[in-house]
Structure formats: structure tokens, C-alpha cells
Amino acid sequence: MSTAWTILACGDASRGDDGAAIAALERLPRDVAAMAVVHRVGMLEPGDLVAATRGGSCVVLDAVRGIEPGSVVALPVTGLAALDAPAPASSHALPLEVVIGLAEALGADLDSATFIGIGGADFGLGHGLSEAVRAALDRYASRIAWSILEEDAPRCA
Numbered sequence: 001m002s003t004a005w006t007i008l009a010c011g012d013a014s015r016g017d018d019g020a021a022i023a024a025l026e027r028l029p030r031d032v033a034a035m036a037v038v039h040r041v042g043m044l045e046p047g048d049l050v051a052a053t054r055g056g057s058c059v060v061l062d063a064v065r066g067i068e069p070g071s072v073v074a075l076p077v078t079g080l081a082a083l084d085a086p087a088p089a090s091s092h093a094l095p096l097e098v099v100i101g102l103a104e105a106l107g108a109d110l111d112s113a114t115f116i117g118i119g120g121a122d123f124g125l126g127h128g129l130s131e132a133v134r135a136a137l138d139r140y141a142s143r144i145a146w147s148i149l150e151e152d153a154p155r156c157a
Helices: 016-025 046-054 077-081 096-105 131-149
Strands: 005-010 036-042 057-065 072-076 113-119
Touching: 005 016, 005 046, 016 057, 016 113, 016 131, 036 046, 046 057, 046 096, 046 113, 057 131, 072 077, 072 131, 077 096, 077 113, 113 131
Parallel strands: 005 036, 005 057, 057 113
Antiparallel strands: 072 113
16 A cells, blocks of 8 residues: 555635535545645646656546536546546646646656546535535545555556
8 A cells, every 4th residue: 555645636615616625635534634645736737746746646636527516537637638538627727738748748657646526516706515516525535535545546547
């Protein structure tokens, strides 16, 4: 079991379901949280992936558009650049395919980076989490924990 984990939590708690990744962190079991260094990055940038994968495996968390609200999806970080991939809801300074390409060019080990998202319904400023996301937070946190605890959990590739 790896003990070198970094969690990159994207999102903004003041924008409804965009705060789902941050809310899920609070539901992680203590033993799992103790195995990871957590960074609340707001929006994902190439340097975040480079630094996070330098020391081990990485999990990127964010709410996503394009899937059923409350649904949980896991895929390689590199899969986020695909046209049919769920779209992370957090605003990003650069398009995700550029973030991923730059991170790879700068030496990020993207084979050790997994994305875990939760479908969001409402991303309005000043809104709280939607009912669908609130109801799924335990399942989302369990999926995050499984990725960290299970030696054979898919990383990426």
C-alpha cells in the first residue's frame, strides 16, 4: 500500500456543487486522510500535477458536468482531455487538455494520477450543495478512500 499520496481538491465552496470535492474531504476516514497530503487548489494548473506526482500517486477531485448529478466517475487524469469525458466544473485558467499537456511536458508522472469526480446539478454563486450531491457525498468519499487504500486500485494508464 502506498503512503505517498497527494489529493488535489478543485472547486469553490461558494459555488454550489463546485464545493463537492472540499465537502468530500471532510468525510474521508481519518486513517485515509492521514495517508495523504491535501491541497485545495481551486483550479487545476500544470504545476499542481507536476508537484503532486513527484512524490507518489495523486488523486484529483472535482465536481463535473455532463453526468447524472450525484454519480461518481473515476478515470485517468489524461482521460479528462478526451472530447467525450465528463467536464470538471471548476474554472480553469487554461483548457484541461493544455493543463495536462503542459504538466506532462514538465515531467508530471500522469500514470500515477487519477481523477475522481461527482456529477453536479447547481453551480450558482452563493448556493449550497444540491440534494443529489449531498446524498452522494458518502459514496464519493468512499470511492476516494478506496483509491488510496487498495493496493490494486487503478491508478492510470
